[in-house]
Amino acid sequence: MKIHQYNMPDDLSYEENHFWVKEEGDLIVMGMDDFAQVMAGEIVYVQLPDEGKRIKLGKKFAKVESGKWLGKVFGPVNGELVAVNEELETNPGLINDDCYGKGWMYKIKPDDPGEVANLIRGPEAVEKWVLADIEKYAE
Amino acid sequence: MKSKYEFEAKYREQILQCSKCGFCQAVCPVYGSTLRPAYNARGKMLLLKEVMDGHIELNDELIETLFQCTTCASCFENCPSGVNVPEIIKEVRKDMVNIGSCHPAFTGMNEVLQKHTNIYAEDEPEDFERERNKKAEYVFFIGCVGSYREDEPALAVLDLLDRLEVDYTLIDEVCCSGVLEDVGFQINENLSRQNIERILATGARGVITSCPYCFRTFSNKPQYAELGEKGVRIMHVTQFLKDFDFGVKTDKRVTYHDPCDLGRHCGIYEEPRQIIRGIAPDFVEMRHHHAEALCCGAGGGVRGAYPKNSIAMARRRLQEVEEVGAEVVLTECNSCVHNLSNAKLRKQKFRIYNTTQFINELMEDAE
Numbered sequence: 069m070k071i072h073q074y075n076m077p078d079d080l081s082y083e084e085n086h087f088w089v090k091e092e093g094d095l096i097v098m099g100m101d102d103f104a105q106v107m108a109g110e111i112v113y114v115q116l117p118d119e120g121k122r123i124k125l126g127k128k129f130a131k132v133e134s135g136k137w138l139g140k141v142f143g144p145v146n147g148e149l150v151a152v153n154e155e156l157e158t159n160p161g162l163i164n165d166d167c168y169g170k171g172w173m174y175k176i177k178p179d180d181p182g183e184v185a186n187l188i189r190g191p192e193a194v195e196k197w198v199l200a201d202i203e204k205y206a207e
Numbered sequence: 208m209k210s211k212y213e214f215e216a217k218y219r220e221q222i223l224q225c226s227k228c229g230f231c232q233a234v235c236p237v238y239g240s241t242l243r244p245a246y247n248a249r250g251k252m253l254l255l256k257e258v259m260d261g262h263i264e265l266n267d268e269l270i271e272t273l274f275q276c277t278t279c280a281s282c283f284e285n286c287p288s289g290v291n292v293p294e295i296i297k298e299v300r301k302d303m304v305n306i307g308s309c310h311p312a313f314t315g316m317n318e319v320l321q322k323h324t325n326i327y328a329e330d331e332p333e334d335f336e337r338e339r340n341k342k343a344e345y346v347f348f349i350g351c352v353g354s355y356r357e358d359e360p361a362l363a364v365l366d367l368l369d370r371l372e373v374d375y376t377l378i379d380e381v382c383c384s385g386v387l388e389d390v391g392f393q394i395n396e397n398l399s400r401q402n403i404e405r406i407l408a409t410g411a412r413g414v415i416t417s418c419p420y421c422f423r424t425f426s427n428k429p430q431y432a433e434l435g436e437k438g439v440r441i442m443h444v445t446q447f448l449k450d451f452d453f454g455v456k457t458d459k460r461v462t463y464h465d466p467c468d469l470g471r472h473c474g475i476y477e478e479p480r481q482i483i484r485g486i487a488p489d490f491v492e493m494r495h496h497h498a499e500a501l502c503c504g505a506g507g508g509v510r511g512a513y514p515k516n517s518i519a520m521a522r523r524r525l526q527e528v529e530e531v532g533a534e535v536v537l538t539e540c541n542s543c544v545h546n547l548s549n550a551k552l553r554k555q556k557f558r559i560y561n562t563t564q565f566i567n568e569l570m571e572d573a574e
Binding site: 110112113116118133134135138154157158 | 312327355356510511512514515518549552553
C-alpha cells in the first residue's frame with residue numbers, strides 16, 4: 069500500500085516508532101519501515117545485540133543511526149532476541165535498499181504471540197497513523 | 208600583495224614549509240581509510256599552494272578534500288617541518304564558508320546551533336535524575352554526545368562521582384559550540400554566555416567534564432576566558448580522579464585509546480594511565496599510543512559528514528585492540544566510545560568503556 073511516497077505493506081504490523089513486524093512461525097521478524105528509512109537517510113550503524121537478550125515491550129533494546137540521526141529501537145512485544153541480521157554489521161545500507169527484505173533487523177520469540185495483535189495493523193489503521201506522522205514531521 | 212584568503216595571510220609560510228615528505232600520509236586516518244593521497248595533509252597542502260599561486264580557486268570541488276579531516280593532529284605531530292595542518296584546515300574552512308562553499312552537513316550543524324541548544328537538534332536530553340543548577344563545589348558538564356548519544360557512560364560517571372561523594376551539580380547546559388570553529392564557523396556566543404552564567408551561578412570552583420572537546424573549548428577559547436578569570440578551574444575528569452583510590456581491581460587485560468582532543472590537543476596522556484594502572488595490573492599499550500595514537504575517526508565533524516569513512520577509521524583502531532588481546536578498551540571521550548562502539552564487530556568480544564564507566568562497574572560489582 070502506498071501512502072504518499074511511502075511503501076507500507078498492509079500485511080505487516082507496525083510498532084509506533086516505524087518498525088514493521090511480521091509473524092514467521094513462532095517468531096516475529098522486525099525491521100525499519102519505509103517511512104523511517106526515508107526520513108533517516110543513509111543508515112550507517114545498526115546495533116546488533118547478542119542473541120538471548122530479553123526484549124521488553126516498549127523498552128529500548130537497540131539503536132540505529134544515520135549521520136546525525138539516532139533512532140531507538142523499542143521492543144514490539146515481550147520476548148527473547150533469537151537472531152539478528154549480521155549483514156547489517158558491514159552493510160547497514162541494506163535497510164535503505166530493501167527495508168522489508170534483505171534489510172530485516174531482528175527475530176524475536178514472543179512470550180505471548182497474541183501481543184502482536186496490539187500493534188498497528190490493517191489498512192485503515194496504518195493509513196491513519198502514517199498520515200498523522202507525515203503531518204507531524206512536516207512541521 | 209594582499210592575500211585573497213585569510214588562510215594564506217595567516218599560514219602562507221607554513222604551507223610553503225611542507226617538504227612533501229609524506230610522513231603525514233603514514234599516520235593520517237582519512238588516508239588510511241580512503242587511500243586517497245589528496246586527502247592527507249600533504250595532498251591538502253599541495254592543493255592550498257596551488258590556490259595561493261592562483262592556479263585553482265577555492266570552490267565546491269574542494270569540499271571533499273578540505274572538509275574530510277578529523278583534525279586529529281597526527282600529521283602535525285609527525286611533521287618534520289612543523290606544519291600545523293589542523294589550524295590551517297580550520298582557517299581554510301572558514302574561507303570556504305565565506306565564499307559559500309561548505310559541506311552541507313557542516314552548514315546544517317551551524318544552522319542547528321543557531322536554533323537549538325545541542326548539535327543533534329534534540330528536544331530533551333536523557334534525564335539523569337540529578338538536581339541541576341544548585342550550589343556546589345563543582346559543575347559536571349556532560350556535553351552533547353553524553354547527553355544525547357551515549358547516556359550510559361554519562362550516567363556511569365555521575366554514579367561514580369556520587370560513590371566518591373563529590374559535591375557537584377549539573378546545569379542546564381547547552382552545547383559549548385566549539386565544534387563550529389573546526390568546521391568553518393564561529394562559536395555561538397549566545398550559547399557560551401548561557402553556559403558561563405549557569406556555571407557561575409552555582410558558585411562552583413571548578414568545572415569537571417568527561418568530554419575532551421568541551422574541556423578544550425572551555426580551557427582555550429576566548430569566549431570562555433571569563434571562567435578562568437573568575438577563578439573557575441576547568442578539569443578533565445581524569446585530572447580530577449587521578450589521585451583517588453577506588454579500592455577495586457580487574458584481572459582483565461585492559462588497553463587505553465588516547466582521544467585526540469585529550470592527547471595530542473591537550474597533552475593529557477598520563478592521568479588516564481595513572482588511573483588505569485591503579486585498577487588494571489594487566490594494562491597493555493596498543494601499537495600506536497600517546498601522541499602516536501590512531502584517531503577513532505569521529506573528530507572534526509567527520510562523524511556527521513562522512514559517517515562511513517568515520518566508522519572505517521574506527522575499525523582500523525580496533526584492529527590494534529585485537530593485536531594486543533585486550534578484553535577491555537578504555538578511553539575517556541564519549542565521541543570515541545560512540546564511534547568505536549559503532550565500529551566494533553560482533554566477533555570482537557572486547558568491551559569498550561569510558562574509564563569512569565568501567566571503574567563504576569567494578570565498584571558496583573564489589574558491593
